[in-house]
Amino acid sequence: MVSKTFSPKADSRLEIKTTFKDRLAFLARLLWRDKGGTIGLIMFFIVVFAAVFASVITARDPLDQDLINSKMPPAWEEGGAWEQPFGTDSLGRDMFSRILSGARVSLTVGFFGVLIAATLGLVIGAIAGYFGGRVDSIIMGPINLILAMPYLLFVVFIAAILGRSLLNVILIFGITDSPIFARVARGEVLRIRESAYVESAISAGARSGRIIFDHIIPNLIGPLITLATFEMSAMIFYEAGLGFLGLSVPPDVPSWGNMLAEGRKYLVNDHWLTTFPGLAIMFTSMGMNLAGDWLRDVLDPRLRRSRK
Amino acid sequence: MLRYFVSKLLISVVLLLGVLTLAFFMLRMTGDPVALMMSRDASPEEMEAFREMMGFNRPVSVQFLDFLSKAAVGNFGNSLHYATPALPLVMERLSATVKLAVIGLLMAILIGVPLGLTGGLNPGSPLDSLGRFWGLLGQSVPNFWLALLLILVFAVRLHWFPSFGADQAKSVVLPAFVLSLAVSSQILRMTRSTVLEVRGEDFVRTARSKGLNQATIYFKHILRNVAIPLISVIGVQFGYMLGGSIYIETIFAWPGMGQLLSQAIGWRDFPLVQALAIFTSVVVLALNLATDLAYALLDPRIRYGK
Amino acid sequence: MAVILEVKDLVTKFYTLDGVVNAVNGVSFTLDEGETLAVVGESGCGKSVSMMSVMGLISSPPGKVESGEALYYTSQGARDLLKLSANEMNEVRGGQIGFVFQDPQTSLNPILKVGEQISESLMKHLGISARDARLRALELLAEVGISDPELRYNAYPFQMSGGMRQRVMIAIAVACTPRIVIADEPTTALDVTIQAQIVNLLKQLRAKMGVATIWITHDLGLVAGLADRVLVMYGGKIMEAAPVDLLYDNPCHPYTVGLLGALPRLDIHEAKRLVSIDGAPPDATIPINHCPFAWRCIHAFEHCWNENPVLTNVEEAHQVACFHVFEKGG
Numbered sequence: 001m002v003s004k005t006f007s008p009k010a011d012s013r014l015e016i017k018t019t020f021k022d023r024l025a026f027l028a029r030l031l032w033r034d035k036g037g038t039i040g041l042i043m044f045f046i047v048v049f050a051a052v053f054a055s056v057i058t059a060r061d062p063l064d065q066d067l068i069n070s071k072m073p074p075a076w077e078e079g080g081a082w083e084q085p086f087g088t089d090s091l092g093r094d095m096f097s098r099i100l101s102g103a104r105v106s107l108t109v110g111f112f113g114v115l116i117a118a119t120l121g122l123v124i125g126a127i128a129g130y131f132g133g134r135v136d137s138i139i140m141g142p143i144n145l146i147l148a149m150p151y152l153l154f155v156v157f158i159a160a161i162l163g164r165s166l167l168n169v170i171l172i173f174g175i176t177d178s179p180i181f182a183r184v185a186r187g188e189v190l191r192i193r194e195s196a197y198v199e200s201a202i203s204a205g206a207r208s209g210r211i212i213f214d215h216i217i218p219n220l221i222g223p224l225i226t227l228a229t230f231e232m233s234a235m236i237f238y239e240a241g242l243g244f245l246g247l248s249v250p251p252d253v254p255s256w257g258n259m260l261a262e263g264r265k266y267l268v269n270d271h272w273l274t275t276f277p278g279l280a281i282m283f284t285s286m287g288m289n290l291a292g293d294w295l296r297d298v299l300d301p302r303l304r305r306s307r308k
Numbered sequence: 309m310l311r312y313f314v315s316k317l318l319i320s321v322v323l324l325l326g327v328l329t330l331a332f333f334m335l336r337m338t339g340d341p342v343a344l345m346m347s348r349d350a351s352p353e354e355m356e357a358f359r360e361m362m363g364f365n366r367p368v369s370v371q372f373l374d375f376l377s378k379a380a381v382g383n384f385g386n387s388l389h390y391a392t393p394a395l396p397l398v399m400e401r402l403s404a405t406v407k408l409a410v411i412g413l414l415m416a417i418l419i420g421v422p423l424g425l426t427g428g429l430n431p432g433s434p435l436d437s438l439g440r441f442w443g444l445l446g447q448s449v450p451n452f453w454l455a456l457l458l459i460l461v462f463a464v465r466l467h468w469f470p471s472f473g474a475d476q477a478k479s480v481v482l483p484a485f486v487l488s489l490a491v492s493s494q495i496l497r498m499t500r501s502t503v504l505e506v507r508g509e510d511f512v513r514t515a516r517s518k519g520l521n522q523a524t525i526y527f528k529h530i531l532r533n534v535a536i537p538l539i540s541v542i543g544v545q546f547g548y549m550l551g552g553s554i555y556i557e558t559i560f561a562w563p564g565m566g567q568l569l570s571q572a573i574g575w576r577d578f579p580l581v582q583a584l585a586i587f588t589s590v591v592v593l594a595l596n597l598a599t600d601l602a603y604a605l606l607d608p609r610i611r612y613g614k
Numbered sequence: 615m616a617v618i619l620e621v622k623d624l625v626t627k628f629y630t631l632d633g634v635v636n637a638v639n640g641v642s643f644t645l646d647e648g649e650t651l652a653v654v655g656e657s658g659c660g661k662s663v664s665m666m667s668v669m670g671l672i673s674s675p676p677g678k679v680e681s682g683e684a685l686y687y688t689s690q691g692a693r694d695l696l697k698l699s700a701n702e703m704n705e706v707r708g709g710q711i712g713f714v715f716q717d718p719q720t721s722l723n724p725i726l727k728v729g730e731q732i733s734e735s736l737m738k739h740l741g742i743s744a745r746d747a748r749l750r751a752l753e754l755l756a757e758v759g760i761s762d763p764e765l766r767y768n769a770y771p772f773q774m775s776g777g778m779r780q781r782v783m784i785a786i787a788v789a790c791t792p793r794i795v796i797a798d799e800p801t802t803a804l805d806v807t808i809q810a811q812i813v814n815l816l817k818q819l820r821a822k823m824g825v826a827t828i829w830i831t832h833d834l835g836l837v838a839g840l841a842d843r844v845l846v847m848y849g850g851k852i853m854e855a856a857p858v859d860l861l862y863d864n865p866c867h868p869y870t871v872g873l874l875g876a877l878p879r880l881d882i883h884e885a886k887r888l889v890s891i892d893g894a895p896p897d898a899t900i901p902i903n904h905c906p907f908a909w910r911c912i913h914a915f916e917h918c919w920n921e922n923p924v925l926t927n928v929e930e931a932h933q934v935a936c937f938h939v940f941e942k943g944g
Contacts, residue, residue, distance in 0.1 A: 033631065145326035150551025150585075150592050153569070154330075157585050160573045161338060237450055241555060244452045245570055260453060264559075267456055268464050278453030286448035508673065510720035516671055517715075518735040518786065519708030522700070528734070529723055536725070608725055608770045 027298065034297065040290025047284045051107045054100035060084070062101040062254045066092030071270050087272045089262065095272065098254040099280050105255040106284060109169055109239045110232040116174025118228055121181020122220065128182070129189030130212065140186065143179040151176070155238060159247040166249050169242065173235045184227050185220055192219045222299035229292035233285045240281050256281050309604060309611050316600045320593050327589040331582050332375050336368070345388060345578050384583035389575040394583035398565060402591075404474060405557070405564030409549040411480055412487035417542065419488070420495030425534075427496070428503025429526070439496055446493020452555040455486045459559070472561035483560040487553055491545045498541045502534045509533075536607050543599025547592040617687055618793060618826050619645040619668075624682035626660075626667045629675060633899035637663040637677075639850040639906075642925070645794065650820065650827045652841035652858070654834055654873070658898070660850035661830050665796050668695055669711060670703050686710070709739035712787030712825075714816075716799040718779035722771040728782045729755075729767030732789055739790040754785040759815060777808035781815065788819055795820075798830045813840065834873050838862065846870045849906025850898065852925060856932040866934040868911050905937070913938040 031037055050057065070092035073080045080087055086095035128139040146154075155176055162168045192198055198215050206214075242248035243257015244264075251258055256277040263273030335341050342359050350358075359365050362385075363374065378384070384394045423439035430436055462482060463471030469482050506512065507530060515529045550565075557566030565584055572580040604610040626638035638660045645651050653661045666672050668684040684695040686706065695706065707713075715721040723731060732754055733747035742750070748767070755763035758781040771779055780800060787795050797816060801809035813836065820827055829841060837844055837858060844861045846854040846869065854867040865871045905923055908914040917937040925933040926940065934940075 141322075142326070145323055145330070148323050148593065148596065149327060149330075149589050150547065152554065153551045153585055153588055154334075156554060156569065156573070157331075157581060158334060158337075160581065161334060161344060161578070233447075240450055241452060244555065245558070245573070247573070260450075260456075264456060267460055271460055274453070274456050274460075278450060278457070281450050281453065282448050285450075286444060289444060289447045510715060510717060511723040513671055513673075514713070514715060514721045514731075514783070514786070515723070517669070517707055517713035518738065519704040519706065520734065520738060521704055524734070524738075528726075532725055533723070606725075609772050612770065612773065 031294065031298075034294050036290045037294025037297075040287045040292075040294060043283060043287025044291050047103050047287065048107065050100050051103035054097065054104060057100060058094070058097045060094040060097040062093060062098040063252070064093060068092065071266070071273075073270070074272050074276075077272075086276050087270075089259070089273055090266060090270075093254075095276055098259060099256075099276055101254040102256040102259060102277060102280060103284070105166070105249060105253060106236045106239060106281075108166070109173065110236045112170045113173035113177065113235045114228045114232045116170065117177035117231065118181050118224060120174070120178035121183075122185045122224065124178065125182035125185025125187075126189050126212065126216065126220070129186035130193060130208070130216070132190075136186075139182075143182050146176065146179045147183065152238070152241070155242070156245065156247060159242050164246075164248060164250045166253070169239060169248050173238065177231055177235065180231065181224065181227060184223055188220050188223050189216055192216050226292060226296045226299055229288055229295055233288035233292065236281065236284055236288075240277075312604055312610055313601060316597055320597050323593055324590060327586060327593070328376060328379055329372075331586050331589075332372055335578055335582055340364075341578065345576050347576075379586070384586060385579040387572075387577055387580040387583075389572070389577040389580065394580045395587065397580065398568065398583050398587045401563060401565040401568050402587075404562060405550060405553055405566060408480060408484055408487060408553055408557070408562060408564060409546060411484040412549055413491065413542070413546050415484055415488035416492035416495055416545070420492040421499055421538070424496040424499025425503060425531075428500040428507065428534075429530075431504065436500075439500065443493045443497045443500075446489045446491075446496070449489060451486050451490060452559060454489060455483070455556055455559040458482050458486060472559075474562055479560075479562075483553075483556045483562050487549055487556050491549060494545055495538070495541060499534065499538060502537055503530065506530050506533045536603065539606060540599050540603050543595060543602070547595045550591055550595070551588045616647050617644050618647045619687070620683075620685040620692075621664075621668055622683040622685070624664060624667055624684065625680040626663055626672060626677060627680055628677050635898045636901055637850055637898060638667060641682075641847075641850070641852055643845055643852065643855065645826050645828060647793070648820075648824045648826055649843065650829060650841045652829045652831060652837040652844045653847060654831060654837060654844055655847035656832060659847045661845075661847045662798050663850075664847075665798065665828060665830060669707060669713070669796070670695070670698075671707075671713075705739070708735050708792075709790045710792050711794045711796065712789070712792040714780070714783050714787045714795065714797040714800040717803045718771075718776055718783050719803065721783055722779055724771055726770075727768050728771060728774070728779075729769075732782070732786050735786055735789045751785070751789070754789055755782070757819075758782070758785045758788075759811075760785075775808075776804050777811060780804060780808075780812050784812070784815060784819070788823065788825070791823060792825060794826045794828065796828045796830070799832070800829075801836070802832075846873070849902075851906060851922075851935065852933075853907065853936070854932075854934045855925060860929070860932045864929075864932070866928055866932070866939045867907075867936045868913050868938065869907050905935075911938070913942070915942070917941060 031041070054062075066088065069084075069088055070090055072084060072088040072092075074087045074095075075082045075085045077087075084094050084096060086099060088094055089098070124139055124143070128136045128143075155172060158172050158176070159168070162172065192215065198211060201211055201215060239248055239255065240257035240260065243255050243259075244261045246261055248257050249255050259277040260274060263270070263277065266273050335344075338344060342355050342362070342364055346355055346358055363371060366374075382395055386392060387394045387397055390397060419442070423435070423442060426433070427436035427439040459471045459482065462468045470476055470479050471482075473479055512525065512529055515525045520528075552566075553562075553564060554566035554569050556562065557564045558570045561567065565588060569581065569584050572578075572584065621644070622642045624638055624641040628635040628637055641660070641664045643651070653665070655661045663672065663677075667677075667679045667682075672679060679696060682696065685692040686695050688710075695703065698706065722728065729748065729751050732751040733744065736742060736747040736750050737744065740747075740750075752763045752767060755766055760766050760778060760781055766774070766778075771782075774782070783800070787797075795816075800816065801812050804812060816827070817840065819825070829837070831837065841858045843855070843857050845852050846861075846867065848869050854861070854865070854870045856864075861870065862874070865874050903922055904920060905911070905914070905918045908918045911918065915938065921937070923935040923937050925935045928934045928939060
């Protein structure tokens with residue numbers, strides 16, 4: 001009976017040391033138990049695979065026109081052929097390869113949009129939360145303003161002004177979505193800052209930079225990854241929506257939104273021009289939402305404990 | 309309570325000023341609003357005349373003050389397309405959008421709240437699985453696509469509902485349902501998770517320790533605590549519906565503000581787009597204020613000023 | 615004294631994602647009429663879970679009472695609380711057995727007036743009208759030492775201090791003149807000065823109403839002036855059970871000795887360092903067939919690792935579960 005003061009309240013079981021391998025195994029076990037998360041991740045990886053290896057999966061160019069074979073139905077319908085499984089559009093372009101290319105556009109917008117939004121939001125939110133007081137109010141004023149406005153409306157407004165280009169779309173989403181990241185980052189920083197271990201680090205004389213990098217950033221990663229998953233899915237959604245209104249990437253780029261806008265004209269007779277791009281958006285979004293739900297549960301131990 | 313409301317009101321006024329400022333500068337973000345509004349083949353003389361007419365040749369600060377003082381009395385300039393004041397054109401469309409949003413919201417509540425409640429009270433039950441699936445669909449199905457599919461099935465193939473317009477009573481069914489899907493999913497998920505959370509609160513254990521029966525615990529202790537955050541989610545979602553019906557109104561040719569917005573973009577009628585953005589923001593801000601008020605009336609912690 | 619509650623071989627488990635937690639592993643004890651029984655142990659030792667299991671307050675899932683009996687004696691004979699229907703249990707809870715929980719901050723419904731929270735129990739168990747319940751609730755508020763009950767009846771929990779909220783909790787617990795009150799660390803969340811007030815209030819009520827009390831706590835220091843008998847729990851088991859005097863005079867189990875050693879004592883003048891018990895409580899997800907304290911026990915020997923000791927009389931009314939005590943002479 002030596003050392004350490006005996007404190008009956010302390011629950012030291014939580015501090016049992018785990019190796020990285022243990023943790024990975026634990027994550028894998030959690031993933032396996034949550035069927036939704038497993039399916040979601042698989043769906044997401046299918047989309048990523050399709051986007052990366054589009055040109056390997058199908059030899060057809062998504063831009064090649066073939067007016068003789070235009071508006072060919074999908075393979076399993078009368079008049080279709082397995083060479084072009086999802087049929088062709090009004091200019092005879094192969095729908096299957098266009099859908100695969102659309103995944104590229106969507107993931108590019110989603111990935112870079114979220115990257116910009118998360119970086120901006122993290123920096124802004126961390127500064128506001130860490131320094132608090134006047135800095136906080138000056139920063140959070142405009143942030144709250146943007147959050148209070150009807151999002152879609154303003155995105156449409158800006159997109160209409162800036163004109164159609166991939167870079168514009170990414171910038172619009174990256175900037176208009178950063179307040180959400182900023183708010184979450186700020187809240188987490190406030191919470192972490194007030195926690196006992198950071199207070200003790202501060203009182204022990206640690207510099208701000210040290211504290212931010214050693215204590216705050218690692219704790220922010222979990223919530224931000226979860227948020228990034230949901231926001232990426234939302235951006236893919238909104239990109240398609242802008243495309244549908246003719247406000248996203250230029251019309252010759254095969255994005256799912258552009259394809260839907262085009263397909264709408266032929267809705268009554270050639271449904272596949274509408275069906276497939278929509279299914280692609282739904283598939284991607286569903287996968288990311290399932291994965292996001294799972295991540296949220298895994299990265300938030302409070303939630304994990306209460307689940308069956 | 310009064311202080312709470314006054315502070316919320318002040319915040320709304322500040323936000324309103326922010327909206328006006330943003331809307332003003334967004335229009336000038338490309339540098340030259342004239343190029344934005346005129347067709348490409350306009351002659352330099354035409355452009356100059358237009359610049360003169362719109363007052364874009366004045367210093368920006370003068371333009372801004374002019375814009376603010378006119379906005380204060382509800383003047384947002386003239387629509388280029390209609391050549392009449394923009395605000396009345398927008399107001400004209402308000403009732404159609406509100407009608408669509410109200411019916412959509414009712415649908416969303418009728419679907420989302422019961423499913424969320426049963427799911428939260430019996431997690432893992434078949435109804436809960438159905439609810440979770442619905443919640444997932446609502447998050448993942450793009451509403452502009454769903455609108456097209458429903459038109460194809462229920463209007464073109466089955467002829468149950470008209471595919472566009474607002475001239476029949478049943479015209480509203482398809483657009484309102486499409487608009488409600490994402491919102492019902494939000495309400496459902498929120499209700500479910502709040503019920504799950506409240507169910508595990510200490511005061512529910514206290515209620516059980518008093519020997520109260522299950523029904524009393526549900527209705528008196530759990531549901532009343534779920535209702536408070538739910539009201540605020542419903543308020544926010546209603547705002548989202550008012551500002552987010554652009555696709556649906558466009559696809560169904562529903563004569564509301566969303567349809568006007570996509571038309572105005574097509575006409576490059578930016579004064580009208582600007583008026584729409586500002587007006588919708590004002591409606592949404594007012595709605596948020598009303599939600600805060602309702603929240604305060606329901607929650608004693610705010611009512612008696614914590 | 616007549617026995618009022620007799621618990622036999624209670625086993626409770628939690629089925630969680632991290633594995634099956636063996637929270638309570640065969641707990642047996644009795645409670646006499648009017649007696650104050652203290653249940654002492656570290657957090658996670660199963661003291662709260664045991665009592666919640668008996669009263670059917672374990673949330674299920676993930677919790678499940680696997681086996682055991684909890685006989686509740688009335689003039690009509692004994693009833694096993696674990697076998698009662700939901701409705702029968704609801705008659706007992708709040709009516710015959712009252713509860714005071716640890717955190718008054720979260721244990722009261724934030725959006726109901728505190729008066730209503732007392733009245734609803736009265737209306738349910740005494741079958742009285744809302745008006746009569748209100749009058750009785752006002753009396754109760756006065757009895758638990760809340761001034762101006764008329765005003766406080768209509769207050770919401772957030773408008774009260776922690777101490778006052780705990781008084782309201784106590785009023786709820788004793789509202790229907792129960793025969794047993796279970797107090798789960800009722801003072802842990804309170805300031806030290808308020809703690810003493812709450813302890814005194816509960817003592818007074820006990821003297822006045824003659825109610826049997828189970829006092830769950832991790833604070834052995836508190837127990838001395840309060841309890842008639844003490845159960846020391848560790849790893850979901852009772853390690854030592856004795857009347858309070860015997861326990862302090864002759865603590866037998868190494869864990870009890872450690873707990874007592876960890877108490878600051880005023881009667882020893884030399885500035886001795888506080889003694890501590892090394893190590894952490896065991897991981898309850900691993901089923902064991904040896905003494906759960908063996909990991910931390912300085913006296914542990916071979917037998918302790920081969921068999922799980924059971925409670926055995928060491929003297930009259932004093933039981934210990936420890937091989938060291940019986941085989942090595944303590």
